[in-house]
Amino acid sequence: MTVYLFIMLAVLALGSALAMVINKNTVNSALFLVLNMVSLAGIFLLLNAQFLAIIQILVYAGAIMVLFLFVIMLLNVDDEEKLFDKFRFKYFLAFVLAIAVVGQVFYSLAGVADMLPAISDQMVAIGTVEAVGDVLFTDYLLAFEMTAILLTAAVVGALMIAQHKIKRTDEI
Amino acid sequence: MVGIDWYLALSAILFAIGIVGVLIRRNAIVIFMCVELMLNAVNLSLISFASHHGNIDGQILVFFALAVAAAEAVVGLAIIIAIFRNNLSVDVGKINLLRW
Numbered sequence: 001m002t003v004y005l006f007i008m009l010a011v012l013a014l015g016s017a018l019a020m021v022i023n024k025n026t027v028n029s030a031l032f033l034v035l036n037m038v039s040l041a042g043i044f045l046l047l048n049a050q051f052l053a054i055i056q057i058l059v060y061a062g063a064i065m066v067l068f069l070f071v072i073m074l075l076n077v078d079d080e081e082k083l084f085d086k087f088r089f090k091y092f093l094a095f096v097l098a099i100a101v102v103g104q105v106f107y108s109l110a111g112v113a114d115m116l117p118a119i120s121d122q123m124v125a126i127g128t129v130e131a132v133g134d135v136l137f138t139d140y141l142l143a144f145e146m147t148a149i150l151l152t153a154a155v156v157g158a159l160m161i162a163q164h165k166i167k168r169t170d171e172i
Numbered sequence: 173m174v175g176i177d178w179y180l181a182l183s184a185i186l187f188a189i190g191i192v193g194v195l196i197r198r199n200a201i202v203i204f205m206c207v208e209l210m211l212n213a214v215n216l217s218l219i220s221f222a223s224h225h226g227n228i229d230g231q232i233l234v235f236f237a238l239a240v241a242a243a244e245a246v247v248g249l250a251i252i253i254a255i256f257r258n259n260l261s262v263d264v265g266k267i268n269l270l271r272w
Contacts, residue, residue: 006174010182017186017209021193026201033205040212047179047223049231052215052238059238064208064245071249072201075256094195098188105184109177116176116224135228136235147239154243158250 006046012039030068037061051132179220186213200252200262204245211241 013036020032037060044053109116136144190213193206215234222230255269256262 003174006178010178013182014185014189017189020202020205020209021189021197026199029202029205033209036209037212040216043179043182043216044219046174047219049219049223049234052219052231052234055235055238059242060208060212064242067245067249068201068205071253074253075201075262091196094192097195098192101191102184102188105187106181109180109184113177131228132231132235135232140232140236143236147236150243151239154246158246161247162250162253 002046006043009039009042009046012036013043026072027069030065030072033068034061034065037065051129176220176224180217183213183217183220186210186216198263198265200255200264200267201249203264204248204252208241208245211237 016032016036016039020029020036023029023032037056041053041056041061044050044056187210190206190210193209194203197203197206215237218230218234218237222228222234252262255267258269259267261267
């Protein structure tokens with residue numbers, strides 16, 4: 001059952017990622033990215049990371065992608081007409097680089113294939129909210145509070161950057 | 173059960189698709205979405221190692237990576253809006269602010 005679920009979710013994730021890259025319409029790309037994130041959340045569930053699966057759907061597929069769609073709507077982005085019309089050397093280089101990255105990771109995986117950890121059944125409770133929160137609010141409390149400062153700084157910085165008219169005190 | 177190598181392979185392929193997207197697309201927003209895809213691929217790899225080792229620290233790291241990704245998305249989209257206000261385009265081929 002797990003194998004079939006993994007195959008289905010992996011095919012869904014790969015297909016939606018490819019569709020996002022080669023789609024000419026920006027809104028369709030964003031919606032395919034939402035599909036990709038939801039299928040990745042399913043894979044997180046297979047890996048017993050229930051808390052992060054929920055967070056993935058809430059934060060990524062919910063908040064961040066809504067932000068992306070708002071920006072697309074705000075900017076009125078036109079489609080790219082010619083994406084694969086003619087062969088460009090850049091595309092060839094991009095695919096060669098991607099195949100090189102995948103080959104490198106696969107090669108290093110094959111080298112340590114017998115050292116990779118095996119699955120044991122006593123890890124069922126690892127990704128629950130209780131387990132994550134227990135570690136998050138004891139060992140990582142300082143980093144957690146720093147996250148609040150980081151998010152506040154990001155929001156204030158984004159407001160400053162996206163402001164319509166920045167007051168110039170010294171006009172050059 | 174599915175072994176950890178399958179999860180890592182899926183993560184590697186998703187990361188490579190993100191690289192291709194960053195390299196071939198010209199729309200700044202789509203490039204940004206491809207960066208998010210690459211972040212997700214690395215998160216998947218971290219979570220698979222965390223679950224297979226039985227160690228929760230990897231999942232904590234993914235949690236912080238999510239928070240930083242949210243902050244990065246906000247600031248990046250604000251920069252895209254600011255660039256669009258200046259020269260009415262999100263095509264990275266037409267943005268030449270730092271080129272001389």
